[in-house]
Amino acid sequence: MIRVFVIILMATGLLATQPASAGPEKDLQAMQDFYQKRFPNVAPEEFANGLYAFDEGARAQWLELEDFPPYEIAVEEGEAYFNTPFANGNSYADCFENNGLSIKQNYPYFDNDTSKVVTLELAINQCREENGEQPLPYLRGELTAISAYMAYTSRGNTINVQVPNDNPKALAAYDAGKQFYYSRRGQLNFSCSSCHVQVVGLSLRADPISTTVGQVTHFPAYRTVWGEIVTLHRRFVECNSQVRARPFESQSDEYRNLEYFLTYMSNGFELNGPSSRR
Amino acid sequence: MTKYMVPILLLVITSAELGWAEPALSSDAADKIERGKELTFARGKGNCLACHVVAGGEMAGNVAPPLIMMKVRYPDRMKLRAQIWDASALISTTTMPPFGRHRILTEEEIDLVVDFVLTL
Numbered sequence: 370m371i372r373v374f375v376i377i378l379m380a381t382g383l384l385a386t387q388p389a390s391a392g393p394e395k396d397l398q399a400m401q402d403f404y405q406k407r408f409p410n411v412a413p414e415e416f417a418n419g420l421y422a423f424d425e426g427a428r429a430q431w432l433e434l435e436d437f438p439p440y441e442i443a444v445e446e447g448e449a450y451f452n453t454p455f456a457n458g459n460s461y462a463d464c465f466e467n468n469g470l471s472i473k474q475n476y477p478y479f480d481n482d483t484s485k486v487v488t489l490e491l492a493i494n495q496c497r498e499e500n501g502e503q504p505l506p507y508l509r510g511e512l513t514a515i516s517a518y519m520a521y522t523s524r525g526n527t528i529n530v531q532v533p534n535d536n537p538k539a540l541a542a543y544d545a546g547k548q549f550y551y552s553r554r555g556q557l558n559f560s561c562s563s564c565h566v567q568v569v570g571l572s573l574r575a576d577p578i579s580t581t582v583g584q585v586t587h588f589p590a591y592r593t594v595w596g597e598i599v600t601l602h603r604r605f606v607e608c609n610s611q612v613r614a615r616p617f618e619s620q621s622d623e624y625r626n627l628e629y630f631l632t633y634m635s636n637g638f639e640l641n642g643p644s645s646r647r
Numbered sequence: 648m649t650k651y652m653v654p655i656l657l658l659v660i661t662s663a664e665l666g667w668a669e670p671a672l673s674s675d676a677a678d679k680i681e682r683g684k685e686l687t688f689a690r691g692k693g694n695c696l697a698c699h700v701v702a703g704g705e706m707a708g709n710v711a712p713p714l715i716m717m718k719v720r721y722p723d724r725m726k727l728r729a730q731i732w733d734a735s736a737l738i739s740t741t742t743m744p745p746f747g748r749h750r751i752l753t754e755e756e757i758d759l760v761v762d763f764v765l766t767l
Contacts, residue, residue, distance in 0.1 A: 556744075556749050556750075556751055557744040557749070557751065558735070558744050558745055558749060559742065559744075563742045564742070567740070567742055568710045568742055571708065571709050571710045572708045572709050572710070573697045573698065573708045573710060574696060574697050574706050574707070574708050575706050575708075576708075
């Protein structure tokens with residue numbers, strides 16, 4: 370038993386601490402190779418299903434839940450909100466490419482004008498403000514529903530986040546997100562990678578831990594324990610809080626950069642959100 | 648803790664009066680082990696079950712080796728205490744939280760956890 374743990378420790382040692390900066394493409398390749406070795410029997414595209422890729426018991430419950438998807442109401446509400454014109458007569462469709470449909474695979478992106486990462490949720494609020502509307506709160510409700518609808522129209526599209534090699538500012542944002550992922554924080558002293566890389570597939574109490582690759586494909590997600598649909602940043606808050614670290618604000622620079630890195634780690638995966646999670 | 652202080656004090660007082668010096672001592676040791684066990688299992692304290700299988704505990708994780716045969720494996724109590732106080736001093740990449748260094752447990756609480764773990 371102890372032998373097995375030592376071997377896992379040695380195998381994860383390489384990726385557990387931050388790998389030397391080799392550029393996004395090499396990072397992605399290293400990450401994918403790592404999980405393929407760690408889970409030789411899991412088909413790569415299955416990682417988009419989070420822990421259900423390898424936990425059969427949890428997977429059965431999840432598939433049952435999918436018969437009557439708990440996120441469906443949010444998608445319907447989101448569609449209605451999305452199609453309701455603003456006071457000035459414009460609508461969300463006017464702010465986005467392709468009328469806002471089937472575009473989530475391009476988010477987040479690095480905006481050269483502001484030198485910041487723009488997430489889909491941020492772009493939704495920017496659209497409102499450009500049209501004289503109040504921004505919506507990020508944590509729950511209308512904005513999450515709109516995001517769920519936009520994700521739904523993008524199902525099946527391949528994530529294609531760009532970190533241009535010739536754009537040092539974009540690279541810096543990506544690196545900041547990566548740095549965040551590998552930095553220990555909180556009283557319990559965990560980095561994101563401590564859990565999702567180092568002890569991936571094992572269980573903390575009764576919670577098996579999902580892989581970094583494929584982790585963002587299915588957001589927003591309806592969480593049974595919360596009884597509501599939540600954004601990716603809400604999940605970041607939860608993961609920071611459980612190690613007793615002070616979480617950052619939704620859509621803070623820190624979380625935007627983190628989302629940039631983490632979504633890049635899912636490049637090539639198909640979007641399959643919104644989803645249900647325990 | 649206060650929950651236990653009262654019975655302990657009562658015990659000490661009554662045993663002193665009745666001259667039961669020895670049983671009072673050993674029940675003090677048993678009480679320490681019981682408190683150590685609670686600290687080991689409590690989610691807000693040691694929460695060792697998050698990662699280790701520990702006899703008597705439910706819903707254990709499997710991130711780390713089971714805590715078994717500890718007395719045999721840790722003849723030196725201070726080695727065990729050091730592992731709990733700051734596991735990262737021994738293995739820098741460990742996921743085990745530094746219970747002492749980060750003040751997740753007090754020095755006294757760590758001693759109680761050690762008392763309990765050595766019974767495993």
